[in-house]
Amino acid sequence: MTDAMPVRSMPSRKFRSLALVAATALSIGAGISSPAWAEGLITPQTQLQTLPNFVNLVKQVKPAVVSITSRIRADVAEQEEGGGQQMPQGMPFPFPFPFQMAPQQQQPRRTVEARGSGFIISNDGYIVTNNHVVNGATKVTVTLDDGTTLPAKIVGRDPKTDVALLKIKPNGKLPFIELGDSDNVQPGEWVVAVGNPFGLGGTVTAGIVSARGRDLNAGPYDDFIQIDAPINHGNSGGPLFSQNGKVIGMNAAIISPSGGSIGIGFAIPSNTVRSVVDQLRTSGHVTRGYLGVLMQRISPTLAQALNLKPSEPGAPPEGALVAQVTPGGPADKAGLKSGDVVIALNGAKIKSVHDLVVHTVSMKPGSDATLSILRDGKTQTIQAKIGNMPKDGEGQDTASGDDSTQSGSGKIGISLAPLSRDMRQQLGVDDSVKGAVVNQIAAGSPAEQAGVRPGDIIQAVGNTAVDNPRAVLTAVRGVLKNKQPILLRVLRDGQQIFIAIAPSGSDADDDGSDDSN
Secondary structure (H helix, E strand, C coil): CCCCCCCCCCCCHHHHHHHHHHHHHHHCCCCCCCCHHHHCCCCCCCCCCCCCCCHHHHHHHHHHEEEEEEEEEHHHHHHHHHCCCCCCCEEECCCCCCCCCCCCCCCCCCEEEEEEEEEECCCCCEEEEEHHHHCCEEEEEEECCCCCEEECEEEEEECCCCEEEEECCCCCCCCCCCECCHHHCCCCCEEEEEECHHHCCCEEEEEEEEEEEECCCCCCCCCEEEECCCCCCCCCCCEEECCCCCEEEEEEEEECCCCCCCCCEEEEEHHHHHHHHHHHHHHCCCCCEECCEEEECCCHHHHHHCCCCCCCCCCCCCCEEEEEECCCCHHHHHCCCCCCEEEEECCEECCCHHHHHHHHHCCCCCCEEEEEEEECCEEEEEEEECEECCCCCCCCCEECCCCEEEECCEEEEEEEEECCHHHHHHHCCCCCCCCEEEEEECCCCHHHHHCCCCCCEEEEECCEECCCHHHHHHHHHHHHHCCCCEEEEEEECCEEEEEEECCCCCCCCCCCCCCCC
C-alpha cells in the first residue's frame, strides 16, 4: 500500500477482559463510573518542552570567528604534542593536523603546520587565541569566515594564562564580538562553541556549563569553566558563547585518554581573557598583583591544630594559611603574619590557596585590598596595597643531643638536635635562625606520615617559640595533654611552613606546602 491508513489502537483480548471485569465491578456501586484507562486510547496532557535554537545566534556571531594557521618550529610542536608536557587529566589541545603528514626524508623538517581558532574583538583587526596555538610560530595566517586569508602579527603572549593577541590589517572594518562577564556564568546554562576542529572551519557545537573554577594543575592561575559541548583539536582559541551572544570563555583544554573528545572540555573565563588582552594590547606584556606571602593548603589535621571550625559538619577546611611573609613586601607592610588564615579578599570568600592566588594576580598593582583573616581564633581585617609581581618570578607569592617527643603511650618519631655551628653550616643558616633540627624520623611514625623531614628546623610549637630540643619536647608534651594535634612551624629550605601531627598518628596528613600563590 502506498497510502498510510489510519490505525486505531485496540486493546488485546487479555486487556479487553480486564477492562470488562473492572467495568463490571465498578458498576456495582451506585454512581461509580469506569476509569478512563478502560475506555481506550490514553491521551496524557503534558506541557511541551523545547530545546533552545541557536540558529540566529550562530548566524550573527560566526563572521567574527576565524581559523588560524601557524608555522611552528618542530621542536616546539613535538613538545606540545607529547614531549612530557601533557597533563594526566586535563590537556591543552595539541597542535592539530587534519591529515597525517609524512616526514620529509630529504631534509629534516624545521617547521610544521598547526591549526587553531580565534575570534575578532575589534573592527580594526585584533584577534584573540590561545598562546599554545602560536607558541614558537615563525609565521601566522588568519582565515576569515568569508575565506579571506591574511598574515597576522603576534602582539603579545601570556603563557601563564595561555592567552595570545594577534593583529591583522583588514581591507575594511571587520565584524567583531564582545567579551561578556564570566562571573555571571552558572552551571547548567546552555553554551555554544564555534571553532576549527581538525581544520573544519566554522564548526558549531552546543552543551551546558558543567562547573566553574576548575584547577587542572596546568598553570599557576588555572580557573577554567568546564563544559560538555564537544570540542576537539583545532577548537583551541575559539569562543564559547552564552545565549545572549557574548563570549564567556575561550576554549583551551580537554580531558581525554586518547586525544579525542569525550565530552569534557575547559574554557578560560572571559574576565581573565579581558584582563590579559587589555594589557597585551597596551604594553605587550602582563603585570600581576603581588602580596609577598608563602601560603599553605589547610589539611584537616592543620585545621584541628589551628582550632578552625568547619562551615558545616564534614565540610573541608577553608582559607589559605600564611606560612611566611616576605620582608618588606605588601603583606608585611600591611601587618600580615605567619600563622594568619586568609578567609576573604575584598569581600570574596577564600576557600583555598588557589582562590587567593587567582584573586590576587588578577588585581592591578597599586590597588587596595581588604583581607579578612583569622588570627588566634579571632577575625580581623587588614588593609593592603597590592604590589607588582617581579618579572623574573623571584619573590612571587608561592604555595608550598637527642630528645624523643612522646605521643600518648608511644613516640611520634622525631629525634632532635641543637643548631650547632657545624649544623648551621650544613643547613646554610646564620645565627639569627633559632630552633631545633630534626635529626632522624622513625619509619611509619606519625611525624613521617605528617610530612616532617630530616633537616627541618622546628622554630615554634603552636604559638610557643622554641630554640632547642628540650624546649620543643616541653611544648609538645603540653599540647599532648589536651589531646590536640601538634602544630609545628618549620623552616625548610629557607621557607617557613606549618606541619600538624595527629597525636594518634592515624589522622596525620601532608603539610600541604606544595600549593602556591
